[in-house]
Amino acid sequence: MTRRSVSVDNALNDYLISVGVTETPVQRELREFTATHRMAKMQIAPEQGQLLAWLARLIGVRRYLELGVFTGYSTLTMAQALPDDGEIIACDVSESFTDIARAYWQKAGVADRIRLELQPALLTLRTLIDEEGRAGSFDMAFIDADKPGTPDYYEACLTLVRPGGIIAIDNIFLGGRVVEPLASDPPGVHVMHAFNVSLAHDERVSPCLLPIGDGMTLLIRR
Numbered sequence: 557m558t559r560r561s562v563s564v565d566n567a568l569n570d571y572l573i574s575v576g577v578t579e580t581p582v583q584r585e586l587r588e589f590t591a592t593h594r595m596a597k598m599q600i601a602p603e604q605g606q607l608l609a610w611l612a613r614l615i616g617v618r619r620y621l622e623l624g625v626f627t628g629y630s631t632l633t634m635a636q637a638l639p640d641d642g643e644i645i646a647c648d649v650s651e652s653f654t655d656i657a658r659a660y661w662q663k664a665g666v667a668d669r670i671r672l673e674l675q676p677a678l679l680t681l682r683t684l685i686d687e688e689g690r691a692g693s694f695d696m697a698f699i700d701a702d703k704p705g706t707p708d709y710y711e712a713c714l715t716l717v718r719p720g721g722i723i724a725i726d727n728i729f730l731g732g733r734v735v736e737p738l739a740s741d742p743p744g745v746h747v748m749h750a751f752n753v754s755l756a757h758d759e760r761v762s763p764c765l766l767p768i769g770d771g772m773t774l775l776i777r778r
C-alpha cells in the first residue's frame with residue numbers, strides 16, 4: 557500500500573516498459589528511431605500510449621482527434637487501437653516531423669485511417685466546427701501540441717468531442733514548473749497552471765490528473 561505515487565527510476569522504468577507495454581514491431585521501431593531524434597523528448601512515454609489505447613478500446617473509439625503528431629508515435633498507437641473503419645484527424649505544423657510519421661503509418665498499414673492536417677491546429681479545429689459540421693462527432697481527443705495553446709485547444713475539443721467522450725491533455729506538469737510558477741517563467745507555465753486549477757471547477761467535464769509522463773489529464777465530456 558502507498559499513499560502517493562512512486563517515483564520511477566531508470567530500472568523501474570525499464571521494467572515497466574518491458575513488462576507492461578505491448579507494442580507492435582513497427583510501433584517499437586518508431587519509438588527506437590524517435591529516441592535518436594534531436595527532439596526525442598517530445599514523444600509521449602510508451603506507457604501513456606498504452607493507457608490512451610486502452611481507453612480507446614474501453615469506450616470503443618472510432619473517431620479520434622490528435623493535436624501534436626511529431627514523428628507519429630501517439631497517432632500510430634491510437635490508429636492500431638481503432639477498428640478498421642476508424643478515423644483519425646491528426647494536426648501538426650511540421651512537414652519534416654510528419655514525413656517520418658507518414659512513413660511509419662504506411663509501414664504499419666494504418667495510413668488510410670489518418671487524415672493529416674498540416675497547419676496550426678486551431679485553424680483545423682475551427683474548420684471542423686464551422687465548415688465540416690463535426691461538433692460532437694469525435695469519441696476522443698488528445699492535446700499534445702504547443703503548450704500555451706492548450707486552453708484554446710481544450711475549448712474547441714469540448715465542442716468536437718461527444719458527451720461521454722474523452723479528452724486527454726499532455727504535459728500538465730511542464731517538468732514540475734507549474735507547482736510554483738516564477739515571474740521569470742515563460743507565459744506558457746502560468747497559462748498551464750491556471751488551466752490546471754480551472755478544471756476542478758469546470759462542470760462540463762469530469763477530470764482526472766495523473767502523474768504519468770510529464771503529467772496527463774484525462775477528462776470525460778459530460
Ligand SMILES: C[S@@+](CC[C@H](N)C(=O)[O-])C[C@H]1O[C@@H](n2cnc3c(N)ncnc32)[C@H](O)[C@@H]1O
Nearest residue numbers: 598599600624625626630648649676677701702
Ligand atoms: C510534444 S510534440 C507531439 C508528440 C506526439 N504526440 C508523440 O507522441 O510523439 C508537439 C508537436 O506539436 C507540433 N505543433 C507545434 N505548434 C503547433 C500548432 N500550432 N499546431 C499544431 N501542431 C503544432 C510540433 O510540430 C510537434 O510535432
